[in-house]
Amino acid sequence: MSSQLNAYQECHHRVIQHLQAIYPDHNHALLADNLIEAMCHGGVCAVPEARTNNWSQQDLILITYGNSVEKVGEPPLRTLNTFLQQHMSSVISGVHILPFFPYSSDDGFSVIDYTNVNPELGDWHDIEAIAKQFDLMSDLVINHCSSQSKWFTQFKQGLAPGKEYFVTVPADTDTSLVVRPRTSPLLQAVDTPQGQQHVWCTFSFDQVDLNFANPDLLFEMVRIIALYLDKGVKIFRLDAVAFLWKQLGSPCINLPQTHEVIRLIRTLVEFRTAAAILITETNIPNQENLSYFGNANEAHCIYNFSLPPLLLHTMMTGSCQHLKQWLMSMPPAQSGTAYFNFIASHDGIGLRPVEGLLETAEIDELAEVMQGFGGAVSWRTMTDGSVRPYEINIALTDAMQGTVNGVDDLLVERFICTHAIMLALEGIPGIYIHSFLGTRNDYAKMAQTGSNRAINRHNWQLETLTQQLEDQGVASQIFSNMKRLCELRQQQPAFNPNATQFTLHLGDQIFAFWRQSMRRDQSIFCLNNVTDRPQRVALTQINLVANERWRDIISGTVYEDTREEIELEPYQSVWLSNWDGAGVVMKRPVGQGEPFANQPLNDPDERRRHG
Incomplete structure (x- = not known):
């Protein structure tokens, strides 16, 4: 019981820190209690391993x-x-x-109902059956919902809670700085009991942006995430999340509050189940995309x-x-x-x-x-x-x-x-x-x-x-x-997603890199002819260990002499490994081969390595 209490206190402390950055003027303690209750049923949670x-x-x-x-x-x-x-x-x-939810357009990305499966596809039993066989990844369409959703219907009728769930601005608002992925107008006029209002639509008039400046909406989204976890979802794809927060006078993309909401969701999900994974879908320039890793405290993975x-x-x-x-x-x-x-x-x-x-x-x-x-x-x-x-x-x-x-x-x-x-x-x-x-x-x-x-x-x-x-x-x-x-x-530990990687320099016609397993017992040199003509690669150009034999995993060819050349056919790939087919390092008999293993792999200023 004390460990559960400590876990709850730790979760509560972290959630409050996130909330203070997102909603400076809100009752952080009460909202933290509600969010944890919604995510971790009954407040039962465990401290995740970092x-x-x-x-x-x-x-x-x-x-x-x-x-x-x-x-x-x-x-x-x-x-x-x-x-x-x-x-x-x-x-x-x-x-x-x-x-796989009921939707009105964009082949599913205009969600009408987040809590049900589209009956044209099946039901939750079908989803759970797949989740029992495979790690299930589901979209969390977090930036917007359908104009036919219950929430937006409430908005048009002036009814709670939907009337506060959408972003509205005056028609003459200067939105020239807003980054757009579409050519359609940003604002859509909608008649409501309060008069005509203009709602924010980043993608289309059928995909109305949600208002995360309202903490009640955040609470509803956390409840939806908890439901998906209950149904067997392990991996969450945060769709179009870069556009989540709106701040007039800014590009309204990649804002600090957006990053903090992702960190908050990660905290809540990890305290619920350590195996869950968040992936951010941010179709933006490379350096901006990389920012969604945070300090290893934001997205687990980025596209x-x-x-x-x-x-x-x-x-x-x-x-x-x-x-x-x-x-x-x-x-x-x-x-x-x-x-x-x-x-x-x-x-x-x-x-x-x-x-x-x-x-x-x-x-x-x-x-x-x-x-x-x-x-x-x-x-x-x-x-x-x-x-x-x-x-x-x-x-x-x-x-x-x-x-x-x-x-x-x-x-x-x-x-x-x-x-x-x-x-x-x-x-x-x-x-x-x-x-x-x-x-x-x-x-x-x-x-x-x-x-x-x-x-x-x-x-x-x-x-x-x-x-x-x-x-x-x-x-x-x-x-x-x-x-x-x-x-x-x-079958290759060197292809672990976090294993070491070097870029090799073998000209512009051969795209080559080196992977090394996290235990450093397997090396794989990946050589790829990216042209429509044969290309030759001298093995002396890469850093092969002299007392090991090398085998192409794809073709099965073993290279006994590390001084020879490989001829790559058009678009041929070679995965050159020091392991045999049974996962054993192949040693060369004493006296065979020429020692050139101490050659530099690349120019030190150009190479990239991690271990």
Whole structure:
């Protein structure tokens, strides 16, 4: 009993500190009591162990809609669960089911009711069944809700509590500094018993921003988080959280109060269950995105938003110069935090995260090439009224069909190389279901919905999908190769999300880096030919230990002579490890090999390392 009391007191103390920063003039003690009661039923909580990594190299998250795989006469969530258990259980640890709640637009991100499952998908029993088999990741659509929600209906009727849950400003308010991800007007006029009011809509008129300056709304959101935990959710994706706090005269993005709300949620969640994980979804420039780690006290993971466009640019141009420079600049994630790596998503490939990393002309060329491959481009309005490309909308399979020189016959090789890079990098990988399935652009759905993003949100019929994965076409090749890479990754301690990483310098045609396990017993040199031509790499260019033998995990080839060269075929990846297939360090017989292990791995001023 005393330990529970001490835990409650510690939680209460931390929550009050957060609340003092968010709501300086509020009754902090009373609000802290209410929040802890809502999160930790009956106030029962436990002090979390600081800086714990709740992940390993065996973790991989599949990203999917609840109805990405369907079967006539069966709830889609049940069909999805069957498909995952039959085809994916050996390669994924968790599944991110994109918003599965009743909604009015944006394929789920305009939530009508946070507390129920969309009946067109199934019910809470279906969600809980998936959570029993996989680590379940759920969206917390925290910045806004649907204009058809109960709360907004109350707002329009002047009724509590909804009438205080939304951001309103006078129509003539100067909002020129506000950062926007859309071209639609920011303010929407709404008739209420108090007269016409103008509500804040960062994304669309159907997605009305919530007012977190009202602590009662924060309390309601904490109750929703507690409900999701009760239903088996382990990982929370905080959707569009960068826009959460509004302060006139500012850009209304990445404000200090936003960061403090995330820290508060982390504190509450960790005292409820130490295994829970918060991931921030902040599609913004790289340095701003990194700030959501805080001091290892904010997001457990951040979406590595710069990776998709940089990888795409690398594959399109055959040069890893920008990707390599970016990788060297990235700080190692502190213990208790990790990068969430991905290449494709339900939205598209965001371009804001490469602002400052790619030149404007390079971004424009990338968008133009993707349009040539059948993709679309979404735009955003700048503060001066001009528009810039915000996002590329295309199925990754189609994005990989060629280079800046046009379409070629290396789609599968390029696609697999891209994922071999992502799977080997520091961080937890997340793979969109349509990348596993080799899905192509869905022009019919894009035309039907009028949304560019629908091009990469195909709905498969289970029977059709099963047939496609069993034939010998592109989709089948992608599926089998992807699964094999994921299974190989799971077996390598050097691919732990927090294991050491060095950037190697082997020219712009070979993207290379070194991973070392946290126990420092396994090394893997990851060599990736990012061009459509063969490339040669001398093993003397990398820091191989002279008395160990080296084996390519992917092909199984063993390299006996560390003085030889490796010829990499177009888009070939090599994971060169000192472990054999059974996880044992391979030693070289005495007298064999030339000692060159004391060569510097990189220029000390250019390398990046952590352990």
